[in-house]
Amino acid sequence: MTPNEYADWNAHLQTPVIFNHHEPLVINESTISKVDLNPIRSTPRAAQNEERVLILTPLRDAATYLEKYFDLLSELTYPHHLIDLAFLVGDSADDTLATLSKELERVQKKTENLNTPFRSALIVQKDFGIVTSQNVEERHSFKAQGPRRVNMARARNYLLYAALKPEHSWVYWRDSDIVDSPSKIIEDFVAHDKDIVVPSTLMSHDVIDGN
Numbered sequence: 349m350t351p352n353e354y355a356d357w358n359a360h361l362q363t364p365v366i367f368n369h370h371e372p373l374v375i376n377e378s379t380i381s382k383v384d385l386n387p388i389r390s391t392p393r394a395a396q397n398e399e400r401v402l403i404l405t406p407l408r409d410a411a412t413y414l415e416k417y418f419d420l421l422s423e424l425t426y427p428h429h430l431i432d433l434a435f436l437v438g439d440s441a442d443d444t445l446a447t448l449s450k451e452l453e454r455v456q457k458k459t460e461n462l463n464t465p466f467r468s469a470l471i472v473q474k475d476f477g478i479v480t481s482q483n484v485e486e487r488h489s490f491k492a493q494g495p496r497r498v499n500m501a502r503a504r505n506y507l508l509y510a511a512l513k514p515e516h517s518w519v520y521w522r523d524s525d526i527v528d529s530p531s532k533i534i535e536d537f538v539a540h541d542k543d544i545v546v547p548s549t550l551m552s553h554d555v556i557d558g559n
Contacts, residue, residue: 383514390517394538395427399517400467401534406436406503408478410524411447417524418451426534427464434470434511436503439478445471472510476502 349357391397403421410417424431433452437445448471456465478499504521512519520534530536537545 385514388514388517390538392539392541394518395430395535398430399538400430400432400513400515401426401518401520402432402434402511402513402516403520403522404434404436404504404507404511405522405524406438406500406507407440407444407448407524408438408503409440409442409444411440411442411444413525414444414447414451416527418455420526420529421522422455423531424534425531428466429464431466432468432470432511432513432516433466434472434507436472436474436507436510438474438476438503445473470511472507474503474506 389397390399394401405417407414421433435448437448452469452471456469458465476499508519518534518538520537522529533547537547
């Protein structure tokens with residue numbers, strides 16, 4: 349149909365009006381922000397897909413454990429540039445904060461003999477007024493479990509809210525006093541393709557009691 353024929357064909361119609369219903373709406377208010385989590389995925393092929401992992405560790409009177417903690421952490425085979433570290437130090441009577449700072453400096457300093465530094469590290473300080481004993485027997489007694497679990501939950505909540513970012517696909521809670529851990533533990537976790545995975549742990553009384 350020629351343009352003239354098209355004009356004659358539509359002569360009895362009203363002038364067409366075209367609306368663009370997909371024209372973007374521009375928001376210029378600086379106090380309004382948006383986070384799109386749709387692109388974030390948690391898959392069994394986390395390393396291949398460059399998925400970010402956040403490792404969280406609450407600390408209290410943990411100075412004596414931190415050297416071993418970071419030795420094991422440095423052995424993780426998951427790409428370190430995809431791992432963010434975050435710690436909450438609270439109610440400590442020892443040199444936890446100073447020791448943590450020095451150990452972080454050690455693992456984050458790129459040398460020929462050390463693995464690639466982690467993507468970032470965050471230290472959060474928050475005291476909750478906890479005065480319960482750190483003695484192993486008292487800490488794991490039945491009587492202590494109620495208040496201890498409440499305090500642990502508060503510390504974990506503060507740490508999670510302070511450190512979690514929209515780009516994190518995985519959160520890995522790691523205790524400070526572990527003495528052994530597989531270097532491929534993150535890959536093992538994500539391979540299960542589950543929302544929550546809890547590892548089997550072994551507590552040796554001989555080691556804990558120093559016998």
